[in-house]
Amino acid sequence: GQNIDQPTEMTATEGAIVQINCTYQTSGFNGLFWYQQHAGEAPTFLSYNVLDGLEEKGRFSSFLSRSKGYSYLLLKELQMKDSASYLCAVMDSNYQLIWGAGTKLIIKP
């Protein structure tokens, strides 16, 4: 079956760095997405990786290793507004998105 695993919850301190991991097992691979979702709101796009390596976009970076079925989202200089759920999703061979359950990130002052 298809499976996306990510931690349920993480806690970090304002100004620090946090890494949210995502491992996946899917039928085929056409890219991995990270979305941010604040409570009660719709998800917003953060990043897309289809090739191995690190993609940097401001304070957020996303890494992919296709051979390991592994990705991480790295958040630097954490701000209180970064408190949200972070969803990992993989597009399979049928171009369907398989969603992880999300990681709730709690930022403490």
Place this chain on the structure above:
Amino acid sequence: GAVVSQHPSRVICKSGTSVKIECRSLDFQATTMFWYRQFPKQSLMLMATSNEGSKATYEQGVEKDKFLINHASLTLSTLTVTSAHPEDSSFYICSARDGSTHTGELFFGEGSRLTVL
């Protein structure tokens, strides 16, 4: 980025009534839109794929007669929850893929929170 608008954002209705939720792509054409349901503290669950000009494709376990989807144009898809019951109370979110982007990125509507009394 592309904009997807969803309406209404909140709706409260009595049990047994029907509720229609609209999803519009404002600045791009979307031949395919997706409808999700999200219960508290859970991830998105794909309900159905809405295809312009044809029948929607429903995920296993989703009743197509209860959740009616109509994708009448390239910019509008509607989800109608028929004979709603309290267990249908949830956050419903639509999304669309802008085919002109190479990433296949999904753009989400603002979501509609349905409360059935």
